[in-house]
Amino acid sequence: MKKAKAPGKTRGQVSYGQPSAALLATTPTQRRALSELFQRGNALYDEGRYAELEVLGQEWVQRFPQQAAKGWDVIGRARLYLGRLSEAEAALLKGLELDPDNLDIWDCLGVVRNRLGHFSGAHEANMKALAMAPDLPHVLINAAGNLNDSGRYDEALELAERALKHEPLNRLALLVKGNAFVGQDRTDEGIAMYRQVTAIAPDWPDAWTNLGGACNKRGRVDEAIAALQRALELDPNQAISWNNLGLILRDQKRDQEALDCFNNAIDKQPELADPYVNLGTVLQIAGRTLAALEYMEHARKLRPTSPMIYMGIGTCLQDMCRFEEAVVAHCTALELKPDFGAAFSNLLFTLNYHPTLSAEEIFGAYGDYELANALVTPGEWASHANSREPGRRLKIGYVSPDFQSHPVRYFLEPLLAHHGHKDFEIFAYADVAVPDAMTERYRSYMDHWRNVRGLSDHEVADLVRQDGIDILVDLAGHTANNRLKAFSLKPAPIQVSWLGYVSTTGMRSIDYLLSDDALTPPGSEHLLSEIPWRLPSALVYRPPADFPEPTPLPALARGHVTFGSLSRAIRLNDDLLDVWAELMRRVPDSHLVLNSRDFRTPEMQDWMRSRLVSRGVEASRLDIDYTSPAWLPMSNIDIMLDCFPHNSGTTLFESLYFGLPVVSLKHRPTVGRVGASALTAVGHAEWIAEDVDGYLQIACDLAGDLPRLAQIRATLREEMHRSAAMDEPGLAHAVESGYRRMWQAYCEGGQA
Template identity: 40%
Template sequence: MRRRAPKPRRGHADARAHACGTAAGRPAQCQRIGAFVPQGTAPRPWRSGGIVLKRLLRALDRRPSCEARTEDAAEAGRHADRALERYRDGDKTAAAALCRSALALDPRQAPAWSLLGRIALDDEQLERALECYAHILAIEPDEPDYLVNAAEVNRRAGHLGRALELSERALSLRPLDARAWQVRGGALEEMDRLDEALDCLRHELELKPDNIDGHSNLLFLLSRADLLPPRQVAAEYRRWGELYADPLSAAAAPHANSPEPDRPLRIGYVSADFRRHAVAYFAEPFLARHDRSAWRVYCYSNCRRPDDVTQHLRGLADEWRDIAALSDDAAARLMRDDRVDILVDLAGHTAGNRLLLFARRPAPVQMTWLGYLGGTGMAAMDYRISDRYADPAGEADDQYREQLLRLPHSKWCYLPPAGMPACNALPAQRHGYVTFGSFSSFPRISNETLRAWALLLGRLPGARLRMTGAPGGESLDRMLEIFDAAGVFADRLDLVGRLPLDACLQQYLQIDIALDPFPCNGATTTCESLWMGVPVVSRSGRSGASRSAISLLTNAGLPQLVAGSWEGYIDTALRLAADLPALAQLRATLRERLRASPLLDAQGFTRDLEALYRDAWRRWCARSTAPGKSC
């Protein structure tokens, strides 16, 4: 049954046009090939998918037989084969040139279009990738592999309904296609249809039980979505470890590290995010402040696209190792050769992780921390670093296979990005109304969060909500329908597309109160908000992902802004909005309060972290020197 379109209400079209970056009087093009344009930027004349197809078909019709000559087709196929070889060798420029040569000979050469689409996707050129797959599906409309690839391109571009349609077609042709289930699950997750997404990911694993990344995707969904009780989630993590990691750990050789409890130690950090990424803002403080008389710092970078931040972080390490091109076995040998004493994973189950490297036990003591809000499920991961707010003692310990090590304050230490603007006066005093804001990644924002925000705006007539990274297509429809159902007109929503960091930071100057999503709280955005003088209203839950804000806000001296229910969340936001003089005073003083808090005490944080490391090291020394023990 086709879903009925929502009844148009005042401001609905304006909000859609704003989110899609269209100028007044121009139609919003948010269908197959759409782009968000930052506020104040002229829209680009993107071509629609239909135009692309018509041009392709006209080009194909120019040949009387609609077929390339046999010899041209054969030569085009050879060009496409060589292009694939060049791509696998890492020469994308040569690969793209060979694809274009192939298509000049035979425009129906679908493998050449497919590789061009893959290259465009690698370079985050989603519009170009969409065009390539429009060509492919005109040539091979019923090839499951192409349908699945096209579904993934549409998912990444935000065209979630189209992604579901294409994956469904692929599954009708090949029901046991594990990757089609994976892509479908990803699209459903972004539509906040989480139970259906979980079913798809489970289907995928039934069909391909050795799919390590697919299983990690399932764990990531469980950690952020609050679909199952924490103990059941912990069991899913353990299952991942028992299937993929534990067999590798059993073959690990004993370590030759000297078990001296108080000697200088070698600490290694492993991450794919030593780059312009949120992890870097939290990693730089301790990398820069380790006591070099007691610690030698090794960074093992799995970053495939280094940037200026990579170069900066490289200068903070005593030793820097690029391991992106190394196998897990080779990287583990390198770490043993480096004689690393404590190895710290900063990725968990996120993209680019090297958990199976840790499974090989390259260091005597291994920990996970920072870049992921869950555990790993591995026997080889000895510890998980947290704090008493995010993981309360007696409540959270049985949620992880790792032993919890709790820092005394927060598990985060924040470094504000250079060039952040100065705090401004409270916008509400100038505008005459309160502006709430959320700059979290949109997939974090659940339907129940949107409903709470709609109820909040319904109880405070005149208030507005400002969001960056606003979606298009079906996600935008979903959001507008939720506000519409609560009686909130869409012209009270200021929706801005994706912005570069500098422009995004400027958005904090436009809002009075930040709203945190649930059940997956923000971390970087919470710190940014507080630094800009904007208080954050949050809700805590039972999982670590839903308790990030209670750690940050408590350490910032604002525990009263964390509620345990949606009613308390809305009441907290309304209390802040009702007292503008107090809100203005908080805005004027919050940056200095944050500067004096544990969240920005990089020196104290690093000393606490080193003490935690040292205690873990001493435990290993005690075990390794006990009679009959070999570590």
């Protein structure tokens, strides 16, 4: 990792300070010597010669022990700008031992602790300084900036406005006020404030940097990029600007450009933690999870109290099946920021994959999500003005960040393509970062298209109410960029979750979960916050138009059976690998193909290979790689193995459509029953196991009957076409009938 170097002075306003009373109360000779030291220090500070400034402070302490407090102050400020924050804090505390009423030292200590991420300690120091100088603008500004970083935006705004009463055009006070507005989700007011600052100080890069971040939050990507580029024109060494530009490019899926930006940020300011986290995220997406974790861990050393960093560490650990450590990381993020919705969703996501927890234990955590993240107390929702007419045309709203080329399209399009627009008026609330051709296709299915990219959750809920939506459908659950907080406001009288997450949301504001008997068998209702609305099949598959015909059975030409899985690494837990290793012992000479995006790099291939080899599987029997589309690796597989306790998703249906039998084990509802749902719908419940012994027996029986495998490969696609798994009109009819019955029950004053 890079060696730390000096950050800019604008984040936290710290001056060199003033001669203290102790300095003045000396002999004339000492006063002259101290004055000379002070002036030399001031010059070094202004010139950014911080290493020399530290030496001067040490000289001060040694030569003038009675005035050593100021010397420690100088040392602390020098170390602050050298990026040695812990040492800076130690020096300042020594100064306060000697002079506990020193305003400058308390003020500087607040800035140092803020940079360390110790916001409560910074607040304590800021309040000490404010007690001594309640009207000093830079003291007010530093305190306000730390409150912003602590998420205490109302208090930050009050202090910023107090500073502006004394200095109405203070650019830093205006900037901090804009930051408070953005933190309060008053982003448009924040943008207006930043534009005011750029008018006052057009050559100040910080203002352009913050303007870019706010514009990006509102989905105004072109304006955001222009503002950040302007900041970098003014100061190419502005690490925050490089970092923020990288975030935009990452969201635009321009990964290499994003990596370049994050690396530039690290080069310019190696002690800044955020670029390491963001670079790690891009590496993780690229399948370099091991390297990503290294960057995340380095960020934690730089800023050990950042909840974002712990969430990043947790996502890496979960992808490596280190579930206990991942849970600890996500919980640490939530201890630091209890209302951190993304971290809570990631925790729940991790728990769904945990191999040993019970369904009841996991659902207990879901119940806590709403308590921490609901924007209004459950049950205290505003009333709805929707007319309670049972037979009228209903307004249905679908909310998703995935109205684009995303796997959810294979299951959502079958409904949207068959929706009856005479009885239903269809709205989309699309939070799509990078629209594509599939986005336009989705748009063609809708009566109304609402782009909610950049809107706050309150604004999304207000828009839903303005549209008069009767039934609002969540298509994301706890996946990335979800809008569950908007659903917590209950903007529609009936709210439903379906498809994108295939599990409970834990939200009492969501009334129903679209499911089926296999996903949520009778008796599993206590594991859901929603009422399960059981369809004939909750997952109906539409394959891509270019999906080829199945290839001949590979085992006939190769003389051995090949098992396979196209699932992500997070599903391949140790217990599952133990079962697969036993299967390969029972089927001599069998091979195993593992093919997914997580295995794009040699480092991840080696990691997975070593886990199986340690279980006695010869490396020569393993083929670990990533090729796409899915039918390419499927052409080399005879039998597909489902994962547990979290079953596979889209690849289950792709495998069946390619003629591959899928062996699945029923586990925890709902995510542990996706395989059972698919196989029941297709008509092959005999491939569903109740336990591990049954799973092994089904796989061994299939492997021992090559003629049967060849017949399955030749006929399964046609069977699938005739089954509930591909009955698109049937799905639409069942869902629309469900919507109508939900609405009728609501009109009668209850739930169906």
